[in-house]
Every structure is written in structure tokens, then in C-alpha cells.
Amino acid sequence: MKRSFRLSMAWLHTWAGVVIGSLLFIIFWMGSLSVFDREIDRWMMPDTRFHAPETIQLDGIADDITALAPGSPQWGITLPTERAPMGRIFYQDTSGTFQRKYANLETGTFIPDQGTRAGTGFLYPFHYSLHIRWKGVGYWLVGLAALAMMALLVTGVIIHSRIFIDFFTFRPKKKLPRSTLDLHNLSGVLFLPFHFMIAFSGLVIFMNIYFPQGPNLAYGDTDVPRSEFFADIYGRYSRDKAEAPGPEDTASLDAMLAQSEAAWDDTPASFVRVWHPGDANSYFEVRRSGARTVHYPRQVFYYDLASGDIINEYSDSSPAVHTQRFLSGMHFILYDHWVLRWFYFVAGIAGCVLIATGFVYWMETRRKKHEKMGLKGVRIVHGLTIGSVTGILVATLAFFVINRLLPLNTEFLGLSRAALEIAVFYLVWVATFAHAFFRPSRAWLEQTWVIAGLSVLAFVLNGLTTGDHLFRSISEGLWAVAGMDLMLLFSAVVAALMARRLQKKQTSEPVPIKQAAAAPSPAPRVPKPEVAHG
């Protein structure tokens, strides 16, 4: 009984891993990068590399925004933080489309469009939606992957019988399947609590997508269950337009902001919004930031813009909401804590190592057998693995490199600069799959070298095109830029070491003696993906 249970768990672990591993690796990789999404933004948007202002000025820029967006039903600003020092303004233009603009809120000047979606606009949404918008399939795939991750972790523990004896065991000098499995077990066991919680909280964040019927059950007796539900959990408040012009002199936005922050024990606000600007019923929304707590708070003040009085106030207090916000806050990591941020990054990369080594082990243990049996599947899995492991690293680095190569305001074939960057990302990614499929025996090695090369190239290009080379970024305290450059160098070194190791393996033992009779395809294997973010 016990034996068959373990065998069936092993079966589940193996096949869930092979089928969903590529997806999981992509999600973990993008998630790890998203931990530092704003730092990546600074690197990719050179005009936003400045220190967060000590004091900000909303009243001045409010007039500019009103002039920019006459008749916009609302406009808002995501306020500057240490990690994102500019105000991110949104408004609706005359056709109703949302427009975005960055501004320095200290000087009250707009920052020219940086022509990139960078970390927060591209890499981070990739993490949770895979950029598949169609019918929300992306969210469901990510949810499926999160579910699979939890199942893989549990089954992994069950089939890993020597979990305590092997707790610290890593034997890099043993043969490849063994050392790979060591690394797989190590990464899986040591970060098990974190990986489990991150997969689980990921599901909890999208509870409204995965369980859309929840509000209908709980609020079934009201007319509009969903909006009642959202009003309760997000404190959504709205007041209709008066359709009459408001007073010329409105209350000071800065004063209302300061009043809100004082009410929150000086926790900074994260977001402000003006509803119905210019109308007599115009009102001002201020949201608290999650800088100080793990749980992501939802505390909002609404002020009447004409008088400056508070007209509505929301603070999440129910235990269920608080739990959801703790779990989602833990996942979003929007709080200020550098040590934890790095821990998240390390644990995320450990997840990448976990998934990649799982793949490599699967291939190593079956490749010869399957080749003997004449199965074509192995080559496909091999190609998919390389493309989704080293391939996505190559594509990400290409994304960084092209960002530094394209001048601002470039347009090509009707594509904006931001779209061009993304096109390059996907083209390179597809190319890595093709490369892996057509050169299966060399692809690991060659792509690892490409990773090293692109990392160095991105590093050099940043210094050349922006002048913020490492010495300057460090001396001026631009830690986001310096950190990104250092990580690029680090990943170049790790990739180069890895590639040399692969090369040695390939030249020194082209055909393992034992299996000389079997298929002599000396596919090199990466024992560990590049432990670095580009």
C-alpha cells in the first residue's frame, strides 16, 4: 500500500512537473524579477533616475493636469516613493482613453515619455497574466500553475524519502543526475514554506477571478451583489456629478493629503485621485500605502473638494478581509524592507533552480531509454525546457539590451518604442526555442554563453548611453541602477562559469564509457540555471 502510494505520488510529481514546469519556470522567473520591478524601471527609464523628493506639491501640478485633460471625469497620481521617485499621473483624454504621464512632483514638471513598459508594465504583468488577455486565460493558467506548484511540493516531500538525512546534501562533484537531484531537493525542501505560501497567496489574490460566484452567494439578497461586495471590501465610494461648475477656489490637495497621513500615524499615502474635476460635487480620494505593514491595507479618505471636509472614510477591519490582505500583501511585497526584498528574490531564484533541475533530472534519467525506444517526445521536452529556461533569460536580457539601444521616440513599422521592445523580447524568445530544437546538443551551452554576453552588453550599454556607469551610480546613491548593473555583472560571471563547466564536460567526456553503446548524444546539461537576474 505504502509503496504504491509513493509510486503514484512519484508519477504525479513527474508528469505534473514535466507538463507544467515550463509555465512554472516562466512565472517564477518573472516573479523574481518583479520583486525588483521598480529598480528595473529606473534602469530602463533613465529620466526617472533621481532621488525621491522630500516634499511634494500637488496643488501646482493639479492645474497642469486639469489643463492637460479638460473634461476628464477623473485623474489620479500614484505618489512618489523611494523606489519610484516620480509621480505617476493618469487621466482620460477627450476620447475617454486613459493616458499616463510621469512628473517630478517636487518641481512640478512632466517627464518625457520613456517609451518602455519596463518592469512594472511588462515583466510584472507577465508574472500574473502571461500577457494572455483573451478571456482571462492567462490568469487561469497562472492559477493552474500555482495549484500544480502546491501539488508538486507536497508530492515532492512524499517521494523524497530521505528528506532529513539529505537535508543539507549537495554533491556537485558527483555525476550529473545525482548532483542535479541534490540541488533539486535542497531548493525544494529549504524554501518549501515560502514556495508553498507564495503559490497559495497567489491564488488568494485572484480569488475574485477564480471564485467569481463568491459575492453572489454572500450578497445574494442585494440588487447588485458584486458592487456591494466591492464596496465592502475595498471601501468603494462614489458621488454623482452635480453637473454644475464648482467653486473657483477649492481646498488644498496638499493640506488634505497631509491631514490623511497624520491620521495614519504618518504612514505615507500611496495614491490620490480627483473625481469630477471642476464640478460642484468634485471630491478627492487619498489611499494609505502599505509601506509599513506586511498586510496591504485598504484605508481611504474621501474629501469634498470644495470645502475640504471628510465625506467618507474606509478602513478594513473585518478578519476575513484582513487575512486576505495579509496574504496578498505578503505576496505583493509593497512594503519597505530591503532585507526581505532580497530574501524574496533569493527564494524566487531558488524556485527557478528547483524547477530547472527537476527538468534536467527528468531528461537525464530518461533520455537514453527513450531514444532507444525511438520516442520523439524527449526532443520536444528538451527543446521546450531549454527555450523556457535559458531561453527566457536570453529574451529578458535582450529586452534590457534593446531598451538601451533604441533612441527615445523611435517608431518602426507603426510600432511604438515600447511595443518594439516587447516585439524583440518575443522574437528572441521564439528564436531560442528554434535554436534549442535544431541544435539540441549545443543549445544549453550556446545559450548560456549568450546570457553571459548579453549581460555584459546590457551593463556596458547602460554606462555608454546614460552616463550612469557603476562608479557614478554608486557615488550618487542611485542604488536601483547600481544594483541592476551589479546583478548584470553577477549573472554574466555565473553564466560564464556555468558555460565553462558545460564546455569541459562536453569536451572531456563526449561519450560516457558506460553508455557508449547507447545513443551517443552528448547533450550538455546545466546543473543549475543562472542564479541571477538580468
Next chain:
Amino acid sequence: MVDVLLLLGSFLASYLGFALMALTLDRHWRDITDRPKPDRQLVLRIGGYGLLVAAFAMVFVSDGPSFGALLWILGLGAAAYALAMTLAWRAEWLRPLAHVVSQSAPAGAAAASPSPRRPPRPPSGVGTPPPGARRVARPPGAPPPGKRPPQRPPAGD
């Protein structure tokens, strides 16, 4: 400043705690030193777990319960990872710790229960440098270690 020290202390405590636990495992003991392994599993385990608890106490003090819990869990993983890498590539760094453990063992503890496993690996064994390259770092004040038993620890050492 105090917070930084507490965070560092917490990480160090996790690392040492796991190191003590690793010393209870024959394989790692052999990676670290040729000395006979003292029969002190229980003491080492209690010490190891104690250090892990101490690690939590430190982050709890510096960062409060919710940040502390996250820091602790992630710190444990990172520390264990670091220890596994130390054991794989630089096991000799842990030799002083192993020697403290074996020397502070009650007299006869080591002799009473020689490791029932196979004898220590030959000097050229994978993962450990040749004995000539070893520099045994002894804690100050500790008596010099006797000549290391070249073979399997004899009962009367």
C-alpha cells in the same frame, strides 16, 4: 544599527544552528573532519534548535511578529542553503566548530561510541582537500588536538 545587528545575528544563529544539526549526520561530519564523531546527537540537536529559536527571537525583537515571521522563515531557508553550499565547497570552514564540539565532549564520549559507519575516506576523497592542505583552526585556549587517528577511530583513543 541595533536592528541590523539583530538581523545579522539572526542569520548567523540560523546558520550555526543548522551547522550543529549537520554535525549530527555522519556524512557531513566526515566531510568536515577526520576526528571521531562524538556521540552527542541530542546535545547538538537541542543546541541547533535552540539557535533557530534564538534566531526567531532576534527578528521578532527587531521587526515585530509579522515581518519577523517572514524574515525568520526566509532566513532559515537562506541559511540552510548557505550551509549546504559551505558543506559542498568549503567544508573545512566548519572544522573549528566540529573540533569545539568534539573537544567539549565529556571524556570518553568519543571513544565510547566510535562511528559505526565505514572508516574515513582516503585523503584524496572527493570534496575534501588533501590533509596536508588543512589548517586546523583551534579555538583559543583549547588543548592541542592529539595526533589524528589515521584510520577508523580505535576504541582506546
